[in-house]
Amino acid sequence: MTEIEIGVSKRARRVYAFDDVAVVPSRRTRDPENVSVTWQIDAFTFETPIIAAPMDSVVSPATAIRIGELGGLGVLDLEGLWTRYEDPEPLLAEIRSLPVESATQRMQQIYSEPVKAELIRDRLAEIRAAGVTVAGALSPQRTQQFYETVLAAGVDLFVIRGTTVSAEHVAKQREPLNLKKFIYELDVPVIVGGAATYTAALHLMRTGAAGVLVGFGGGAASTTRLVTGIHAPMATAVADVAGARRDYMDESGGRYVHVIADGGLGSSGDIVKAIACGADAVMLGSALARAEEAPGGGWHWGAEAHHPELPRGHRVQVGTVGSLEEVLYGPATVADGTANLIGALRRSMATTGYSDLKEFQRVEVVVAPYLAD
Secondary structure, eight states, X not given: OOXXXXXXXXXXXXXXXXXXXXXXXXXXXXXXXXXOOOEEETTEEESSSEEEOSOTTTOOHHHHHHHHHTTSEEEEETTSGGGTOSOOHHHHHHHHHOOHHHHHHHHHHHTTSOOOHHHHHHHHHHHHHTTSOOEEEEOHHXXXXXXXXXXXXXXXXXXXXXSSOOTTOOOSSSOOOOHHHHHHHOSSOEEEEEEOSHHHHHXXXXXXXXXXXXXXXXXXXXXXXXXXSOOOOHHHHHHHHHHHHHXXXXXXXXXXXXXXXXXXXXXXXXXXXXXXXXXXXXXXXXXXXXXXXOTTTTEEOOGGGXXXXXXXXXXXXXXXXXXXXXXXXXXXXOSSSSSOHHHHHHHHHHHHTOOSHHHXXXXXXXXXXXXXX
């Protein structure tokens, strides 16, 4: 890839966000009804490639169940309000009503309540009792502390999610999580991330992970780029990690690791482009926070918004556009790509002539930057 000279001593390569690329129609078209958007990871099959992000504004036990009933996967944040408080509803209501100038400080106070193992157990049991696939997420820092509780509760898929997760984390104050050893000893598939480069993803794949989350600092509620100066434009990041998946398949003798785009997916068009760039599935935050059932009630925030030392996110108002079913399957009453996400994906695949997600990863993509209206 051509490098650009930033100055005499620094060069950089050109990378692309989803807004910089577009999918191109081919010579063949299909009916949307004849397109499959089914996604499978390990022994679990889902009707849609949609994973609800483990964020308190998106996933509660109730919404995890509902998303499962609708054919997706809801991942509960096992370090969120639902595992810190017996009844988090009053706290959710307070967060929604906080003045802008005091929101960060008050959220830091609310989230200073310790995570309780018994609540992790109870929340996961509630989801399991509904008969849907059970998934929970911990940060790398909390995984060693609570993973035995999570496994004992009967989780089906385990997610280790941080701003960035590496296979070679260095820490002097504590023993770092040995991902390869940890994943080898577990009896459930593990999804890890985020990763944003070919090399980082390849190392994560070598740990035995079933899936790798791709993204860094690109979410609607994230200010990571402003605070740390670090950001990974998603079209390039997904394509790079998909390249690592291809090479790892050759290296491992055919083992397939799923690539999951996580961040910068605010509209159905972004989901289409993520899969076109090589993603197998997408993890959605703000897109699902707009559902009427979402715990955020039209507001959206992530764990970065209440970090005790260096907040790298904020609470944002995203509004509501309909029920979870309408957000995923329509009918849409808006024309901005925030509702009927799966219908839009089906139509894009049909318009370009592809019958399933893996085929659609081969669609032609062009660089076509557009200025925001």
